Amino acid sequence: MKKKEKIEEFLKTVENDTGSWVEEARYRRENRAWLRKSQRIAVRILSVLNEKGMQQKELAEAMDVSPQQVSKIVKGKQNLKLETISKLEAALGIKLFEIPVPNFETEVKRKDVQTTLSEKKSKVVKSKVNLNDINMQLWKPSSTDDLAA
């Protein structure tokens, strides 16, 4: 049998498993941004568990979730809820997410500075207005002709 015929015969025996890998690859690509975050969280959890010598089962108990849920989380494929992230942080005693929190003290000081500047600015504007008033008072039309001009 020639090679071409052998290949044709061989291809007849090949079954279809099309779509599954292509679909998964597309899913990974399209959801790349949050999947990366989920994967990094999973790595952090596993590192902390390893450092503390803690089992996933213990983590599940501390979080009051099933061991299956923890098992899914550490695969790094879960789109985690903020509630779950907060539970993980509390159970492990670590921060997994850091969002800049407005500082009240700094905010108040900044507001004071802005108010002072604003007051100064308004005084300057007020002064200008007063000068205009003076100008208006100095210039008085003596007749209706002046106004027409």
Add this chain to the structure above:
Amino acid sequence: MPQGTFQSTYKLIDMKIVRIIEDTDSLLSVFNEDEKVSELRSVFYKWNDVQRLYEFFKENKKDLKGLSIDTVIERTIEDAEQLEQLIKETARSGSDNLQTIFKALSPSAYGLKTYQKEKAYGTVRKSWLRIYAIRIHENLYVITGGAIKLTRTMQERSHTNDELVRINAVRNHLKSLGFNEDDVKDLEIEL
């Protein structure tokens, strides 16, 4: 020798080869009967499974040359994404292009001595991810599996040695279908 998490449980009997991209006969894959998925799908699924990667790198820590597990996992996932896109796009762009991404499995991969000089890659780090395949024809490739290759030869670690065993099993299967030794060639893809 550390036991790799990617250890093969491959069976020669009932070997099935499947079409993985619609209307494309140029890139096929061996079907993993235990996991009920193609080997290609299985490999990329595992390379995106953080727990599996963590356990694997922990077991093979001495091969990481001082790099932390966190770093190598991050790199593996990044490389896997690039490799997956490369295979997908190349297979879709036409069968002729597949030969540009496959290269012959080097003799050193088998542990054979070679007089070929080692290539210098400068400071650019080579990826440790490998996809293995057998070429039956210039435009027909069968993916046999994939591995995280951290050593120079495949025999040095059980998980890469398993891939060699699998390549041989697929080659024997193809021979049983009438292909001879000259028809088939062992190949690999790396970034």
